[in-house]
Amino acid sequence: MNTFSNIKELLRALNDGRDLLTEMFKKRKSADYKYEYALDLIEHNENRIQYLIDRSVIRQNGNNLEIDDLYLQFFEQVLEANEEINTSYINENLEKVKQNIDYYFNEHNEQRKYEYLRVIKNTLRKIGVITLRNVVDLKRNIDNTFKSEPTFKNKKAKLINLDNKRKDITKLIEQTESLISEDDITFFKTATDEELNRIIVQLKLQLQKCTHNLIEIERQVIDFLNQIQQQSGVVEKLRQIKYLKDQFRLEAETDIKQVISINNSVIFEPNPSYPLKLSLEYLQTSEEAFASIKKIAQRQKSGIKLSQPVADIISDEYLETQIEEEIQINLEEVKNGFVAGSYNLFDFVMNYKFGKKVTFDERVTIYCQMVSQYETVFEITEQYSEKEEIEFAMIYPK
């Protein structure tokens, strides 16, 4: 297997294959990248692909191509696009710091001592960055898994695995913290270096940030797992209940009757209606109510015209004039007749020829009427006469 002999050669090779590598990196999630596609991309220059394959930048598997894991990891790490959370990497660095601290103490040559110190500083800086990036990745992965993992069991398993990763990272943070503040306190006290102090402060800040984030992640994972538990519990129970229901066995074989009968939620009741009458005073006084009444009246108006009740024609019979004659007794005329004669009033009235038949009683009445009306023109004597059991005064004209 050929290897790159210097960095220049490596960079040139990567630069030559940049179009292909970019494309393959984009499609790294779908395992197969066809050899033909790659050929199209680099203008059918098979040598260039072969060059990359020879130097293990790309691996060929039958007709498929993929970027070698080493390069893939490198790209992902640098571009902060890695999905794998690699706790071993932190661990490794931690070990490296410890080892270099040992070397530092064993070494007496100042120059080499400085060399070890430089490695330690670099590694510590790296630990901070890697830990933080791991935490960010972890959070994104948990979110993605919960939201987009379609298989139920895998979703749960993945979340549990990610939660374990979280525990690992927490442990590593603890170790790092104890390393810089407890275990190798001698080193950090003796190796007085301005930059080292600054890096340690920075590292502590980063670790603190990570710890806070991890607490939040833990809460979230627990929440997600609970939701999944709850959901899968409901789905499973629902499936069983639905099965029994469709078999018409639900009522007989479960306690649904008891459960439902002790459940007095209002939601089981039909929608109530409260037919309250409007207050008359409101209807009479409120402008708003009046507007509503008019609106409803408008709506209520039906197309049917009410026929006005027409009276029948008045029959001709009612219009005919009818004459009824009644003979009135003119007392004035009777008096004139009497004054002209010499009879006494009673006999005169008895014998007077009225236009109609007048009975004796009526004639007596007429007599009385005349006496009372024309008293002044009669002479009323003290003599009395009697006729048909009526006693009357003799009256003469004056």
Add this chain to the structure above:
Amino acid sequence: MEVPAQTSEIFKILSKGQFISSNSYDKAISTLYNVLDDEQNFENLYEYFLNINFILEKGDGYFYFSRPENKIDLENKIDTAFRWIDYVDFFKTFDNSFGAGYRFTPSEILVRIKTDAELETKLESLKKHTGKDNHKDILDKALDKLISDSFVELENPITHQYKVLTSFKYLEQLILTINIPDDVRNEIPE
């Protein structure tokens, strides 16, 4: 006893058998939820409504009314419960995670029906509750029912996006409370 100013609105909703959910898009409802969520208010209102024979109940993110004594006969309640089981089953078949906070549009469901025979069968079996014939009408009617029972709300009338309210947990809870004896459970095929 001090009751909050929103008491009559709370009564109006809860006495219809509806829920007041914490995740409602409707500003008025979420305000009422916050009023009820206050411990002092809750205690006062609990006492207050108890006087008129309603028990104010608090669920996980929702409030509702129940009664001190039973008012509806068992038969009707079981019918209602069966209808809910069918509805919940249908929507959970559409998506396992159908639950509080879930968003969907009826067209998504209708599109899925074309490729999912099980879902189609289940939708058609909802015919008996809805009295409709074509898929869209059955679904609309079922959604109307869920809206009027305040388990779901129309969040965006323009895109027809619906949102499942926290009150949906009530249905899930109800399903979980039903106990299936072990020997019966063992008979149910996987």
